[in-house]
Amino acid sequence: SDESYAYYSGASMATPHVAGVMALLLAHDSSLSAAQAKARLLNTSVFLDSLRDRTVSGGLANAGNALDGNDDGSLELTLTVSDDPLRGGRTSAVFASVTDVTPVTGATVTGSAGGTSLAFADDGAAPDATADDGVYSAALVVTDDSSVTELVITxxxxxxxxxxGSASLTVAVVHPPANDDFDESAGLSGRRASLSGFTNVAATAEDGEPRHYWLKAQKSVWFTWTAPRSGRGDITLRGSDFDTVMAVYRGxxxxxxxxxxxxxxxGGRLTSRVRFNVRRGRTYHIAVDGWRGAEGNIEGRLVVKKRKPFRRTPRRPWWQWR
Known part of the structure; x- marks a missing residue:
C-alpha cells in the first residue's frame, strides 16, 4: 500500500522486478536487441555467493549498473566448476566467464589448480560447450591424494x-570409497562375510547404473561374492547409520x-535385508546405495545356509481362483 511495506520471496516476486529493469533498460536505449539487453542485465548483476549455481548469473539484478552498462575496458572474470565438491581421482571441468559488461571472445585465459596448469579454450571442444561465447573451459584431473580436502583454482x-582480470575459487574435494565403481568392487568370501567397515560417503553413481530400488542410483558402492555352497543367501545391513537400499545381481x-x-x-531401522537362492560357484554383485542420496557407515553381514532353495509358487490365472 502507500503506507506500508511487505516482504515476499520467490520467482513470483523476482519476475516483475527483473521485467521492470528490462523495460527501464530498453526505454533508456531502444537500439538494444533482446539478446543484447539480456546480456547486459546478466553481466551487470551484483554477484552474491549465496546465489552461486542457483541463478544464471549468480547475482542480483542492478538497474543502475544496467543503465550505465558501457564497458570500462577492464575484464571481469568469474570461475565455476562442473562438480562441487570435486571428486578425488575424477576429471571435472573449470569454467572461466570473461566479460566487460558483455561476453569477451578472443581472450587468453591461463590458470592453475593445486599447482597444476589449466589449459582454457573457448572452441566448443569438450569440456567447452559452445564456441566463442566468452566462457572458457579447461579439464581438471582432481588428485586422488586423500589428504587434499580443497583446491584453490586461480x-x-x-x-x-x-x-x-583475475579470479580465484576455493572448492572442497571429497574422495569416493575404493569400491565406488562396479569394476572396483570390494571382494567378499566364505559362508559368512562382513560388510562392516565400509562407507558410501562421497560415493557416486556410474553412467548406465541400474536403479537399485525404484529411484535412480546416487551414492552406491559395490561388493562381489562367489558362493562357496548352494543354499539360501541372507544379507542384512542392520546397524548401518543411514537409510539404505540394496540389490543383488548376476552378470x-x-x-x-x-x-x-x-x-x-x-532390515529394520531403515536398513535393508535380502534373502535369495544361491548356487555354488556363481558370482553375485551386491550394490549398497542410500535412499534419496543418504550416506553413512555400512554395517552388515552375509550368510549362506545349506537349506532347500525358496520355491516360487506358480501364479494361477484369475479364472481358477476360488
Whole structure:
C-alpha cells in the first residue's frame, strides 16, 4: 500500500522486478536487441555467493549498473566448476566467464589448480560447450591424494585493448570409497562375510547404473561374492547409520546385470535385508546405495545356509481362483 511495506520471496516476486529493469533498460536505449539487453542485465548483476549455481548469473539484478552498462575496458572474470565438491581421482571441468559488461571472445585465459596448469579454450571442444561465447573451459584431473580436502583454482584473462582480470575459487574435494565403481568392487568370501567397515560417503553413481530400488542410483558402492555352497543367501545391513537400499545381481558387466533380489527397509531401522537362492560357484554383485542420496557407515553381514532353495509358487490365472 502507500503506507506500508511487505516482504515476499520467490520467482513470483523476482519476475516483475527483473521485467521492470528490462523495460527501464530498453526505454533508456531502444537500439538494444533482446539478446543484447539480456546480456547486459546478466553481466551487470551484483554477484552474491549465496546465489552461486542457483541463478544464471549468480547475482542480483542492478538497474543502475544496467543503465550505465558501457564497458570500462577492464575484464571481469568469474570461475565455476562442473562438480562441487570435486571428486578425488575424477576429471571435472573449470569454467572461466570473461566479460566487460558483455561476453569477451578472443581472450587468453591461463590458470592453475593445486599447482597444476589449466589449459582454457573457448572452441566448443569438450569440456567447452559452445564456441566463442566468452566462457572458457579447461579439464581438471582432481588428485586422488586423500589428504587434499580443497583446491584453490586461480585464473587470469587478458585481451587486446583491455585491462586484464583475475579470479580465484576455493572448492572442497571429497574422495569416493575404493569400491565406488562396479569394476572396483570390494571382494567378499566364505559362508559368512562382513560388510562392516565400509562407507558410501562421497560415493557416486556410474553412467548406465541400474536403479537399485525404484529411484535412480546416487551414492552406491559395490561388493562381489562367489558362493562357496548352494543354499539360501541372507544379507542384512542392520546397524548401518543411514537409510539404505540394496540389490543383488548376476552378470559380468554393469550394463548386462540381471537383478536377483532387492530391498529397501526389511532390515529394520531403515536398513535393508535380502534373502535369495544361491548356487555354488556363481558370482553375485551386491550394490549398497542410500535412499534419496543418504550416506553413512555400512554395517552388515552375509550368510549362506545349506537349506532347500525358496520355491516360487506358480501364479494361477484369475479364472481358477476360488
Amino acid at each position: 585464473a587470469e584473462a587478458s585481451a587486446a585493448g583491455k585491462d586484464s 559380468s558387466t554393469l550394463d548386462g546385470l540381471r537383478r536377483v533380489a532387492r530391498d529397501d527397509d526389511s
